Amino acid sequence: MDTEDTGPALKLAVEAGDLQQVRRLLNSGADANFQEKQNGWSPLHSAVQCDRADLVELLLAHGADPCLRKHNGATALIIAGIEGNVQVLQLLLDAGADVNERDLHGFTALMEAAGRGHVEALRFLHSRGAQVNMARDPPTERQALRQGGATALMDAAEGGHVEAVRTLLEMGAEVAARDLMHRGALEHALLKGPEERAEDTVRLLLHHGADVNARDAEGKTPLILAVEKRRLGLVRLLLEQGHVDLDGKNHEGRTALQVAVQLGLGEVARLLCHKGARVDYGDLVANARKNYDNDLARFLLEQGAPEAAPPPTPAWRPRSLRWGSALSRLHGSNRKLINKLKICPDKEYKIANTPHGRVYLGLHEDQEVAVKVFVQDNECARRELSALKSGQDSSRLVTLLGCESHEGNMYVCMTLCEYTLQEFLEQQLQPAQDDEDKWARQVLRSVFEAVQELHLRRAHAHQDLQPQNILIDAAHGIRLADFDQSVQLAEPAKAAQAVRTDLQALGRLVVYVLLKGDVPFEQLSTMSNCEVRRLCPDLEAEDLTHCLLTPQQAQKDPLGSLLGHPFFWERQSRYRTLRNVGNESDIKKCNPQGSIVQLLRPEPSEQSLSFAQWTGKVDSYVLSKMNNFYRNKNQPHLRYRDSVGDLLRFIRNIGEHIDEEQNQKMKARLGDPALYFLRTFPDLLLHVYHRLRQSEFRRHFPQLPLPAGPGVLETEVPGGQAPGADP
Template identity: 40%
Template sequence: MEPTAHNQQEASIPSSMETAEDLALKLNFAVRNGNREDVLELLEKGADVNSKAGEGGWTPLQSAVQANEEDLVRLLLDKGACPHARKDNGGTAFTEAAIAGNVNILELLLDRGLNINDHDDNGFTAFMEAAWYGRKEALKFLYSKGANVNLRRAASEEKAKLHKGGATALMDACRERHFSAVETLVQEMGADVNICDNRGRNALIHALKKGGAKERYESAVSIGHFLLDHGVDVNSKDECGKSALILAVEMRSPDLVKALLEKGEIDIDDADEKGNTALMVAVEENDYNIANLLCEEGARTDVGNLIAVANRNRACDMARLLRRYNAMLVPETLKDWEPNSKCWRDQLKKLYKMYRPMIGKLKIFQHTQQRIQNTSQGSIYLGFHGGTEVAVKISHSTEGDKEKTFFEQCGNCEHLLKLFQFEEKGGYMYLCFPLWEKNLEEHLQEPEDQMDYKDTLRMIFQAVRELHSLGFAHQDLHPSNFFIDLGGKIYLADFDNKRKLIEGNKELVNSDLEALSRLVLYVLKGGRKPLQQVSTEDLAANSPDYREALDLVGSLVSHDERGLEGLSKHPYFWSKQTRFKFLKSIWNKIKDLPKRKAVFQAPNATESFPYPLWTEKIDEDVLYIMEHPRKGRTFCYGNDVTDLLRFIRNLDEHPDIRISNKIGDHAEYFLKLFPALTIYVYNSLRQNPEYSCFADIQDLSL
């Protein structure tokens, strides 16, 4: 192809100094355009004849071979081009020459000492490439030079474990349906028609596996007949257990079906891994001629509910044919089955009973009755994957690949929704997730659903922390994006794909923290008010956690320096016993300090001690007993915070039956009497740089 004026302008050599990379790109570009003069000029200017440029790691020699520029190939070899150089996939100029089918270039390269059976990283030799692309003359040349016609494709240890590799050149020619190449390989070169690849598939299976246009169909039929005439084993199967007969039925080729049956070596009732026989496939495809042929040859009609399938296809003639061969309509009796899910029980039972064509191992019905959620990226449906109840999101394959990659990253996270399995068909990807019962919004609005708000928020915080640890900010922390399973566990999902990579952008994290503050208020309000309308005024002032919740929300809104990791350990999440132990422990930590009161006088403190007359709130009898112990001297407690902490510690550490009878549970009594004390002490310590370590509850030394 002649280069355009635009291309000539780009390939021209500028006078300014160029880097080696620039020269490499220009050299490769000039080669692909067949511009001999520019190639020579660039080489004279210092371009490396063996440089690699562009995606894939192509050298100029490999590009010249691909472009079928024989003169440039000779030129580059004369200038020192290395014929052994490999692309990123391990391919050489020699394998490229086989793809192009240029015998002259193959001979030229072979004379430079290449191994004729050398292969790339995927195990392809030049001979296999020639077969794949149907280059018959190249095949003949390579065979004449010693290419191994029956060499099986080498596979890495990892691929071999997955049963990949092992194919021969004949299988490649059959797969791509190059009939002339198949004839040449078998008749002139003695290719073995019964070698199997690592999945147990022979040449016949490869020929029948792939669908396509009319020409490819006709070629596949011709190859099938040819292989049958040359003794191919008709009992080989594909990776799904489909025999050549079943594949021929799927191709809708009565000629091949008849030819296979005439061999007399095939089990007409053999079934694939899903239990489908050739007749069952023919009836499902509503192919009357093939079904008739199979019935005439004695195919069993009592396997599968054939009449029901024909009726479903509105195929009266097919049903009559089947009845003529003793097929009967059998009432479908499904075993008694009860879903695990309570919320989706009725819909799941309907899906279980209805017929649906399988998508791999997935059974799904895209109907409003089976839809469980709408998102901006599409709907979520109920499904069964391998019998497991799942939620299914359907996406175009390209978008689905991105979503699949993201959800796979969530696999080790406890509270991020994980991908269970996936299927692909017809350009769509079906992402399957463990089925949830309700989302958080629905759960809160159900009066019969009792929820531990503190535990709920603890799981929500952890979910957001896990997402941030993966490098993403959610940007849509709405109650409908949190899902609750049958056991009450909460998971965060991002079906709307609004997440953003954080990459050092603190504003994205702060945005999630602000959204989390609204979510806290929404949960504490029990979902009885829309998310965007909740405020701190909705918090119940008489709640035992009121002060802590208020402080937690304020910390989230103000983008507190502790971040989400630190706020996940906020006193709001502490139990009553933890709060009481914390208050008791502080006196032990400060009692020997020379200036105990300074501990609670942080430089930037904004809150004063909320109980300046705390001794007046204590029960008189209790205060008297504590100030006049049976053993020890009389002591008068002052009204500052340090004496209150001392009082709490002494009362609990030196129990007196008279006090216990009076106030009951110590923790319950003090936390109810002084609800703002825990958060006051915690913040006072945390805001005082010298004593902030005292706010750590990891080790409550009493």
């Protein structure tokens, strides 16, 4: 058998945990170093992720390279750090892995183990020479965004893993180390540590000398950060330190007390005042009254706060990391204002050229903006302004911040962003990929929401959706821009075609983002719908792309419907949906006349689906074990047969009982049930989705996601409902 054919089979056998099949394939010549194309996973990577030391040992014995890297630079050892299995770590190190090797984003096995609280793994890695104080060294582009520089101690503190923090400190971890945002382990614990463990972590770090008055790149002290995060317990803990700087100011000139008052945190404000915080900084009383907290305003007056403070005159500082230097030069220049706008139409300040206007950096009332320059009375300028003025401010579309005219030109001032989506992908600024590629789905979800808002709330179609017109702002949020080709959706006949054009462009954007820009959008735009769909990495993406490329004309809100598509569900939500459907009474009772059973029954033309003869594809031991349950209960009519309902019942019952002690052998054979079933029957979820989405049974689907929020790198798609607890 050709090794190219056996490579994928070997990887699948590893993922299924089938030791005997893995051995047979290796003995027949399967390549132990096969790597799948999309993300570069090898059988060894998968064996480590499945936490199977026996498979790791077998693969290494057959020549698997412990130093082989995935596309994101991760080796088997780094994945082993995530899992925390000391036996696997030892096998890999004994086979020649470098204990301090990094992935492309600077992560080591020690950092991964620290971020997940694997204490024994930390001790073992340290005993084998892991450098405790190694800092992440990400690509230059990320360093420019002040991303990176974190250490294992910071990772453990951020996760709230107190024992891991303690262990690392015992190993000599430097509590004073700072990342590129000038934040140490203390700040990481304050900002992101789990609520229930953050205080213990902070107390431990303070005991080991963490600087309670350190300042990050924004001039914020730990006390200010704790107030901003509204963590009263942490504020109390920091105030217990006798040398805490109560009145330290951030770069905006605000103290912890000012932040507390502005956020309406009356209890925190009173606590700071009782500890001696100065009340003569800023408009404390005025801000309290803005929050309608008259009690706090009276308290502040009693503490000596002035009724009205003089307006502050802080030094101007740019907010943009990418454009900061140029903006500072522009701010300090003697350029004559165009009404409220300062702009210098020179290449030093040019952001981009577009077919219908040039884009420059600018300052509108000292607010940094992107300025699109049009010839006066230009049709493209009219379209741009029409779309920008058609609705309220949005976190999904660039915001119109001003418009000036001068000497035959129109200057349209908008939200200044850091990168286009094309630049973001070309410069590889996206986070490390996981096996679900959550980042890509979060980006696309944000783009869908932006276009949906443009269609529904602003009654415009974009007509020029492409990666250069999708921007990434300073908060890593998606912003839709460049509306100079947009059209109003006033006439129903024209509106349908305009919306269709946007949806078809979105279909190509889905593939572009999933492939991380490897296929240029211009090339995708020239390909047929079938050619585009063939590039999709999975069935859910292909189905979503098909829905976009061939949209249904009658739908009022097609994107609202597609935001509930399984493409946007996390793996556990997909698995939970199958379990929920399998928990329906007619399915559990094998009622062939039940409405849900009828809905799910495949058509004769669908016999080629992966689940058509499912009993021959699942692990035979597990199927026999599950059927024995009904044999022992004298219920042979409930034995599993080749029907969709029985497969869903099987998935539901596995999910309910796989973690019971008597079923540990089954669990070892299946591994993660979600992975097992979704990979064994890749088209099952879509079959269930399409059959049930117009029925009452869609209640089992995850709820339509809430808006993803400004930071696409931090969003998560909500999970589904829990299944019933019937045995």
